[in-house]
């Protein structure tokens with residue numbers, strides 16, 4: 001295959017409900033959409049879902065625009081390739097920048113699947129026709145607000161709820177034991193887990209705060225410590241009944257090999273974006289499965305394109321825990337794909353149509369685009 005044309009779209013969509021994590025709060029999201037066209041005129045779409053600011057990872061939307069426009073798109077334009085697994089080779093010596101790479105690679109995958117007459121899930125080797133979705137709930141102004149969010153999502157059928165937690169900060173109270181206790185007492189049997197986004201330092205006080213969550217039957221504690229702090233993660237994982245799940249710590253397969261060797265956790269959140277694309281996400285799935293680590297697919301509040309890629313990867317057999325692939329409507333009043341992703345009693349259907357599995361709403365993208373750049377081989 002040969003990519004002859006590419007377009008980069010910088011698109012901002014308002015969020016239905018603003019979202020707060022241990023690092024910051026946001027009410028709209030700006031993602032970059034990558035459109036690749038091959039010599040036959042077929043088109044594939046991908047999404048660069050990096051948050052706007054450098055708080056989850058070092059990338060920002062502006063940096064991803066620069067990386068994609070100056071390095072990644074020029075590297076694929078005009079190049080010959082047979083399979084999207086080769087894109088990472090085309091990216092050559094570009095280090096890091098996983099979100100930007102993931103968006104360009106995803107466009108190559110959707111183009112590849114479409115051209116092969118396969119759904120993205122089929123092309124990836126997916127084995128399920130539906131995937132179970134969980135929801136990720138941000139830090140709310142009060143426990144009552146949080147309980148209202150949990151109630152709304154449990155009533156719409158989501159079987160798993162993840163709560164963002166944060167340690168006490170300068171002048172601020174912690175948001176960990178109190179929300180966990182409240183949700184557990186209102187929902188004794190609900191599948192609940194927590195995600196700290198790396199906010200706990202490796203201090204005795206932080207260990208105490210995390211250990212205090214152990215009696216609440218949480219499915220996992222996601223990313224308690226800073227991304228590179230695998231040693232404290234291994235210590236905590238050994239001390240608690242509740243397994244540690246890694247998110248930010250695992251950007252590459254080498255990171256995953258190290259984490260497995262150190263027993264720095266027992267569960268892996270696989271994000272297509274964080275790992276630089278679907279090929280790496282699939283390889284991480286294979287490695288985790290061989291090591292006996294259950295995996296699930298994490299999200300970055302993707303628009304429909306990235307969301308469908310998450311649904312497709314979640315159809316692989318090792319994704320045995322609910323994934324963050326909730327319906328588009330949880331985030332966006334109007335999504336950029338038609339049909340939008342929907343969940344029925346917490347279950348999302350894996351599209352069977354060739355390629356991405358939905359139409360891309362180019363008129364809506366144009367309406368919300370703040371920058372567009374075209375490239376030709």
Ligand code: OSB
Pocket residue numbers: 021051056135136195197247298299300301302324325326
């Ligand atoms: O750590 O999983 C995370 C969103 C932004 C940054 C980090 C994370 C998240 C989520 C979103 O939890 C989950 C979703 O897309 O539903």
Ligand code: MG
Pocket residue numbers: 195197222223247248269298
């Ligand atoms: Mg996370």
